[in-house]
Amino acid sequence: MAANTTGKGPESEVYTFTTVITPPPPVKGLKVRNILNRSCHLDWAALRPQGNDSIEYNVQCARLREQTYKLVYHGADHSCELKDLDAGAEYLVRVCAIRQSPRGAIEGPYSSPLNFSTPPVHHDTPPQQTVRMQHHQNGGRRPLTDQQWAGIILSGFIVLAVLCAMLIAHTIY
Template identity: 30%
Template structure:
């Protein structure tokens, strides 16, 4: 009972329907109740903050998820505000929208981050969730390029590869795996910090595949971080043919290969042993000369006819 035409009623249940009637009272008595009764309902409470969880972490990103989209009612339109702590006690907005997931990127490796979330609907803004902490992982070293193979005989060779670069000063070692033709598995043949290694006791006339992986050694991590293997290099070693004249034949062959000359018989004397590029140059020059001669002859014929 009040002497005003406006009244605020509190302590009602949220999302509940009510009927309201008004009656006037004076010194004479009480009048009839208003009819029909006013039907009204209270709004729902602001949505509670969902729980945050991390679906996946890399060295530079965190994928977060919250709530359950399957439980969302069609009549509800809820927006979420995801915030990340940038300074102690200071949060910055990362995402605002209806989605139930977000990927926070451009983060530091092996670093903890604190997040909180808030839900908003037509009923208003709900409270923030308790901050949740998730950490990024350490970065794996990149894959080295394919190694370079230098034969050192018919059963040994030298493997060399470029060193990988890290953003930190952590030491890096390397793993070398070798696969022989006919085998489906790679076996580790080298494990050290140098960017070259020698392989011996290989089978000649057999294809081999060699690949390299980098291993990062972090002082704060008990386990080394092995990166992916790079592309493999396929190679085959050939056995040198046996020579009947011993050392003199080997010296002669080496000299012949170095000088680029060979014997063609006693009548022809010493003739140069031309390579493919030299023969190609001779052919191009010959065709050019023939074209010039043909042009000159054609010009003479035209001049005589005139």
């Protein structure tokens, strides 16, 4: 009811409304630690619960070359372990907070993707003595490696360039 110096006005109809529940803010401080060939550890800054609502997190991971994100963690902790990664691969990870309210889950925006690489697997090379013994048994020479071929070709180009320079210098002067 509204009232002023001229009097009282009629009562208005009852109007019911509800406020929108705000989604959680973006997650910050995403860090990758203990990167191994096939696993790593992620952690991020925890968000404060909003009112009586709890906060959970989704972590998504994608190979850099594919960029198809897959859910790899869902839970209340603000850290997780990623396992079964490929050695020598580049990954993107991102995290979003989810506000669990009585009306349902409200997902916040994802964090900026963080790029990391797993180290490649280094296989031990067989001892050189074993290789030499095998070649002596075959009685032949070892085939040239790609690096040796590259060196031979490069040397050939250098010799050719010097000869061309000498020829040009001789014809000009």
